[in-house]
Amino acid sequence: xxxxxxxxxxxxxxxxxxxxxxxxxxxxxxxxxxxxxxxxxxxxxxxxxxxxxxxxxxxxxxxxxxxxxxxxxxxxxxxxxxxxxxxxxxxxxxxxxxxxxxxxxxxxxxxxxxxxxxxxxxxxxxxxxxxxxxxxxxxxxxxxxxxxxxxxxxxxxxxxxxxxxxxxxxxxxxxxxxxxxxxxxxxxxxxxxxxxxxxxxxxxxxxxxxxxxxxxxxxxxxxxxxxxxxxxxxxxxxxxxxxxxxxxxxxxxxxxxxxxxxxxxxxxxxxxxxxxxxxxxxxxxxxxxxxxxxxxxxxxxxxxxxxxxxx
Ligand code: ING
Numbered sequence: 001x002x003x004x005x006x007x008x009x010x011x012x013x014x015x016x017x018x019x020x021x022x023x024x025x026x027x028x029x030x031x032x033x034x035x036x037x038x039x040x041x042x043x044x045x046x047x048x049x050x051x052x053x054x055x056x057x058x059x060x061x062x063x064x065x066x067x068x069x070x071x072x073x074x075x076x077x078x079x080x081x082x083x084x085x086x087x088x089x090x091x092x093x094x095x096x097x098x099x100x101x102x103x104x105x106x107x108x109x110x111x112x113x114x115x116x117x118x119x120x121x122x123x124x125x126x127x128x129x130x131x132x133x134x135x136x137x138x139x140x141x142x143x144x145x146x147x148x149x150x151x152x153x154x155x156x157x158x159x160x161x162x163x164x165x166x167x168x169x170x171x172x173x174x175x176x177x178x179x180x181x182x183x184x185x186x187x188x189x190x191x192x193x194x195x196x197x198x199x200x201x202x203x204x205x206x207x208x209x210x211x212x213x214x215x216x217x218x219x220x221x222x223x224x225x226x227x228x229x230x231x232x233x234x235x236x237x238x239x240x241x242x243x244x245x246x247x248x249x250x251x252x253x254x255x256x257x258x259x260x261x262x263x264x265x266x267x268x269x270x271x272x273x274x275x276x277x278x279x280x281x282x283x284x285x286x287x288x289x290x291x292x293x294x295x296x297x298x299x300x301x302x303x304x305x306x307x308x309x310x311x
Contacts, residue, residue: 002275002276002277003164003165003275003276003277004273004274004275004276005041005042005163005164005165005191005273005274005276006038006039006040006041006042006271006272006273006274007040007041007042007043007044007191007230007232007251007271007272007273007274008031008034008035008038008040008042008043008044008269008270008271009043009044009232009233009234009249009250009251009260009262009269009270009271010028010031010032010035010043010044010045010046010234010267010269011046011234011235011236011237011247011249011262011264011266011267011268011269011270012024012027012028012031012045012046012049012234012235012236012237012267013236013237013238013264013265013266013267013268014052014236014237014238014239014240014241014245014265015050015051015052015053015236015240016052016240016241017052017240017241019051019052021050021051021077021078022077024049024050024051025050025077025078025080025081026080027267028045028049028081028094029080029081029084030267031043031045031267031269032081032084032085032088032090032092033084034269035090035269035271036088036090038269038271039271040090040271041089041090041091041117041163042090042091042092042093042163042191042193043085043090043091043092043093044092044093044193044194044195044232044233044234045092045093045094045095045195045234046095046195046196046197046234046235046236047095047110047112047127047171047172047194047195047196047197047234047236048068048095048096048097048110048195048197048236049094049095049096049195049234049236050070050077050078050096050097051068051096051097052068052240052241053197053236053240053243053245054068054097054149055132055143055144055145055146055148055149055150056142056143056144056145056199056240056243057142057143057145058136058143058145065149066099066108068097069097069098069099069108070096070097070098070099071099071100073096073098073113073121078094078096081094082115082119083119085115085117085119086117086118086119088117089117089118090117091114091115091116091117091162091163092114092115093112093113093114093115093169093193093194093195093232093234094112094113094115095110095111095112095171095195096111096112096113097109097110097111097149097150098110098111098126102154107151107154108149108150108151109126109127109150109151109153109154110126110127110130110146110150110153110171110172111124111125111126111127111153111171112124112125112127112169112171112193112194112195113125114160114162114167114169114193116162116163117163122160122162123158123160123162123167123169124155125153125155125157125158125168125169125170125171126151126153126154126155127146127150127152127153127170127171127172127173127174128152128153128156128157128170128174128180129173129174129176129177129180130146130147130150130152130173131144131146131147131172131173132144132145132146132147133145133147133148134147134148135148137203140203141201141203142199142201142203142243144199144203146173156183157170157180157183157184157187158184158187159184159187159188159189164276165190165191165274165276166187166188166189166190166191167189167190167191167192167193168184168187168189168191168192168193168229169192169193169194170184170192170194171194171195171196172194172195172196172197172198173196174194175194175196175216175219175220175223175231175233176215176219178222178223178226179301180223181223181224181226181227181229181231182226182227184227184229185226185227185228185229185287185289186289189227189229190229190230190276190279191229191230191231191232191274191276192223192224192227192229192230192231192232193231193232193233193234194231194232194233194234195233195234195235195236196216196233196234196235196236197235197236197237197245198212198216198235198237198245198246199212199243199244199245199246200212200244200245200246201244212246213246213248216233216246216248217248217250217258220233220250220252221252221256221257221258222256224252224253224254224255224256225254225255225256225282226287227254227287228254228279228280228282228283228287229254229279230251230252230253230254230274230276230278230279231250231251231252232250232251232252233248233249233250233251233252234249235247235248235249235262237249237265238265238266239265245265246265247262247263247264247265247268248261248262249261249262249268249270250262250270251270251271251272251274253278253279254278254279254282255278255279255282259272260272
């Protein structure tokens with residue numbers, strides 16, 4: 001009996017500094033209504049979906065920085081989204097900046113949550129691969145200060161059973177690292193959902209712009225195929241206060257094929273009916289991990305952080 005889940009990726013166009021959370025949540029609800037109309041029962045929203053991509057701005061006033069964070073979830077601003085999803089019986093992934101206390105210390109994470117169709121938060125992921133830099137780069141056209149504004153995620157790459165599927169999450173830069181997918185693949189993940197904010201310009205090295213989209217899709221397709229999982233990726237894109245980010249939201253099948261891809265850099269919904277058995281033959285043959293992996297030769301992957309040439 002094949003399990004199927006009708007899923008949607010809800011791409012967001014720009015969120016400008018002047019845009020309120022309430023206005024953004026109205027856009028998220030509009031995308032949710034469209035998803036409902038398309039018969040979707042699971043929707044993926046982008047990374048940091050409630051605000052502009054604030055790590056592009058150099059800030060030193062902690063109160064100003066913390067204004068981009070949520071100290072509870074759901075909260076007054078996001079309650080309409082949770083209520084609408086529950087009314088429709090739709091599960092979703094939502095990315096936001098999480099401010100919390102742990103052992104008496106304030107912690108700030110780039111977080112995404114899995115919310116089930118009954119409106120319960122069943123899973124949480126805190127971004128592990130934080131790209132960019134932590135000091136001000138005054139010569140750069142914009143900053144990328146995730147290493148400054150967020151703590152490294154402390155809960156690993158987990159999976160949760162939701163809507164009759166094994167679901168995992170990652171966020172943006174995580175999708176560029178094969179370890180991300182493999183740790184979830186080794187837990188039998190069937191659907192990996194993620195959001196991203198990817199600037200079109202590389203501030204560290206002059207690079208042809210088309211490579212941003214190429215590397216984005218390459219990472220998703222490789223991760224999906226090599227772990228026989230569906231990968232659903234939602235962009236926040238377009239020019240936020242003039243700073244351009246790529247679109248390219250996509251639904252990638254366990255075969256590595258692109259099942260659906262966004263065409264715009266605006267709010268846009270793409271949908272696919274996920275056949276959760278599609279990856280089964282891959283997990284039984286070419287990626288039967290238990291038959292083919294040789295972990296005795298993989299030690300450097302966890303024992304060595306940076307590359308070292310000893311010849
Ligand atoms: N953004 C970018 C991403 O990984 C980046 C940063 C782009 C890093 C391109 C390296 C190359 O898509 C976030 N938010 O991680």
